[in-house]
Amino acid sequence: MSNTTEIIDSLFDTGDRAYNCADYDEAVMYYQAAIKELETQKMDQRLAQAWCRLGMTYIDMGKYDEAEDALRHAYHLQMRTLPANHPDIAETRLQYAAIYTQQGNFEKANTYLTQVLEVQQTFFGEASCMVARTLHHYAHFYMAKGLYDQAVGYLEQAINIHESLKETDLHELSRALSCLGHGLASKRCFDQAEACFTECLAIEKELYGPDHLIVTNTICDLAQVNTRLNRFEKAELLAKEALAILENRFGSDHTELVAPLVCLAEVCEATRRYAESRKPLPRMIQRNCRVPLRGWPMCWKCNIISANRFRCCNGCFP
Secondary structure (H helix, E strand, C coil), X not given: CHHHHHHHHHHHHHHHHHHHCCXXXXXXXXXXXXXXXXXXCCCHHXXXXXXXXXXXHHHHCCCHHHHHHHHHHHHHHHHHHCCCXXXXXXXXXXXXXXXXXXXXXXXXXXXXXXXXXXXXXHHHXXXXXXXXXXXXXXXXXXXXXXXXXXXXXXXXXXXXXXXXXXXXXXXXXXXXXXXXXXXXXXXXXXXXXXXXXXXXXXXXXXXXXXXCHHHHHHHHHHXXXXXXXCCHHHHHXXXXXHXXXXXXXXXXXXHHHHHHHHHHHHHHHHCCCHHHHCCECCHHHHHHCCCCHHHCCECCCCCXXXXXXXXXXXXXXX
16 A cells, blocks of 8 residues: 555656656656556546546646546535535635636636635635635636736735745645736736836746747746837847747747747837748748737738738738
């Protein structure tokens, strides 16, 4: 039993590390391996935790049907073996709330979030990492509804809690800072958004190294914010930095290059360098990426990233 427990703990730890690094396919593999191992043991609570983490990973991958199936397994096991106000059940409900938020079922999402927060505050206190995570989920809930003032308020509370803890979870803190940056940018508070993304970037480089995809995403966020602030030279340097990292890792025709290419197109459009902003995407990206990252349109006629959300730079309808 001791050897089995060590194997299961190792699978959980490796899956958690992969999840925190956004290596979701790898995380799924380890959580599934833990489930397979646990199904041969009488460890229902641990098995439910594995199903819940698998569901959480599927949510971040945008695979909501698979997520609901995994969470259903977790919830069935938990309701059979745990009291209704147990923190593990609250965690599963938190993941359900994330799905309902994505689906636009705000009434049900809000009900679950309220229940989760009440349980977590009772068990862990009002200033705990678990409570901060739930406040972060509340922020996603309000951002999905377009209520950015409320979202920013919840994120500021979450960040204050993370920073007050003796052992700060830097993964959760960086996620909250990134989300706060997006919320502030949506409110057109670009200077404050830049400060959030800059702090987030420093943490991410410490956690993941300078060449990780999470890092390049935040560099692109900084580039877009600087474009909004008319700091075009800085925005261009940031976009080129992200592009160089991604080209070195993936080559020159991978879909991961879309985000920095969009940032560069935006800068070129803003500085009236239209010949540069209207360059077609590399052929491989044209074939494999119909909807570029961050919502920027690509014209179906000329395969050009548009820095204008409502029309192609060549005048075609996007």
